[in-house]
Amino acid sequence: MRTLVEQGQYFAEIQEYLVKGSLDLFKSYGLPVEHAIGAPSLHIGGPSVMAVIGYAATTVRGSLLLLTSRAVVAALQPAELRDEPPTEAALRDVLGEFCNMLVGRMKNRLVARGIAPLLSTPTTIFGDDLKLPVPTSGMSAWQRFSSSAGDIHVRLDATFDLDFALPEGESGAPDLPVEGETVLF
Amino acid sequence: MPGTVMIVDDSQMVRKQVARTLLAAGFVVVEAQDGADALVQLSSVIPAPALIVLDVNMPKMGGIEFLQSLRGRGPGFAMPPVVMLTTEGDPKLMQQAKALGAKGWIIKPFRSEMLLAAVQKLTETAPATD
Numbered sequence: 001m002r003t004l005v006e007q008g009q010y011f012a013e014i015q016e017y018l019v020k021g022s023l024d025l026f027k028s029y030g031l032p033v034e035h036a037i038g039a040p041s042l043h044i045g046g047p048s049v050m051a052v053i054g055y056a057a058t059t060v061r062g063s064l065l066l067l068t069s070r071a072v073v074a075a076l077q078p079a080e081l082r083d084e085p086p087t088e089a090a091l092r093d094v095l096g097e098f099c100n101m102l103v104g105r106m107k108n109r110l111v112a113r114g115i116a117p118l119l120s121t122p123t124t125i126f127g128d129d130l131k132l133p134v135p136t137s138g139m140s141a142w143q144r145f146s147s148s149a150g151d152i153h154v155r156l157d158a159t160f161d162l163d164f165a166l167p168e169g170e171s172g173a174p175d176l177p178v179e180g181e182t183v184l185f
Numbered sequence: 186m187p188g189t190v191m192i193v194d195d196s197q198m199v200r201k202q203v204a205r206t207l208l209a210a211g212f213v214v215v216e217a218q219d220g221a222d223a224l225v226q227l228s229s230v231i232p233a234p235a236l237i238v239l240d241v242n243m244p245k246m247g248g249i250e251f252l253q254s255l256r257g258r259g260p261g262f263a264m265p266p267v268v269m270l271t272t273e274g275d276p277k278l279m280q281q282a283k284a285l286g287a288k289g290w291i292i293k294p295f296r297s298e299m300l301l302a303a304v305q306k307l308t309e310t311a312p313a314t315d
Contacts, residue, residue, distance in 0.1 A: 025294070028294055029294070077198070078198065078201075078202055080201075080202070080205055081198065081201050081202070089197070090197065090198070093196055093197045093198050094198050096196065097196040097198050097199060100196070100242070100272055100293075101272050101293050101294060103272070104271070104272020104273060104274075104292075104293065105272070107272075107273070107274075107275070108272075108273070108274040108275070108292075111274065111275050111276070116275050116277065119242055119273075120242075121195065121242055121243065121244045176274050176276065177274050177279075177290070177292055178274070178292065179272075179274075179292045179293065179294060180291075180292060180294060180295060180296055180299070181291070181292055182289060182290070182291045182299050182300075182302070182303050183279070183289060183290040183291075184288065184289045184303060184306070184307075185283045185287065185288055185289060185290070
């Protein structure tokens with residue numbers, strides 16, 4: 001059985017993967033960002049887009065959420081796709097795919113440590129004046145990433161079973177491919 | 186000569202990115218938004234695609250399930266080479282895809298030149314297998 005302190009340490013380690021993944025991912029799409037710890041709850045004024053992907057392994061489950069302005073999502077679009085004004089569907093799709101790539105990076109680091117969560121497909125929300133309260137169960141934390149186009153908010157929610165453990169190091173799977181790598185069978 | 190490539194991904198952004206890369210290299214491109222859509226289109230695409238670029242996590246029918254469905258068509262079906270394009274790097278999933286006939290695995294975000302190199306290699310050298 002793990003203590004709350006140990007679960008908090010695991011949660012912090014997973015968040016480190018998330019922060020590193022976010023910094024790398026947004027930069028690779030031409031939008032360098034700076035990281036800051038976000039507030040426990042969030043109220044975003046103005047037109048926004050949100051994307052959520054759930055994950056679940058045997059002893060841990062939760063979700064990853066991205067929330068930002070439509071202007072930021074438009075800036076995240078690959079340059080070759082910016083030849084026409086983005087539609088609502090396009091903005092939903094872009095943020096959903098970024099959420100997918102980010103949760104994928106988090107999962108791949110967890111796989112290297114022996115935890116292989118299954119992932120849902122993205123749910124996207126398009127709206128104004130979005131308010132997200134602090135979750136009432138499990139652990140939750142916002143990370144804020146500032147860019148020239150505006151802030152991107154990333155929230156990780158996790159509920160750990162008492163027997164959850166994150167094995168030390170990534171020695172369990174040394175040959176894991178990394179993002180951008182091609183493996184031909 | 187480049188042939189037809191089917192892109193199966195629920196993200197329009199990814200389909201567009203892949204399509205632009207392949208169209209610029211002379212390939213003909215058809216798009217499907219999930220595995221179920223791809224199965225329907227495979228019945229109507231003439232000629233059959235020379236290669237399929239396939240996501241793993243999709244609504245309705247995911248990439249692994251799609252491969253299983255193709256394998257289930259039996260020895261009379263000439264399965265085109267399949268390259269998985271996904272955020273997943275789980276070795277178990279990779280082995281599963283390989284066992285079902287996939288020929289390659291690329292982890293998103295992809296670089297256009299690497300995707301194109303893989304597609305060109307597999308369409309030039311890999312005969313259709315059943």
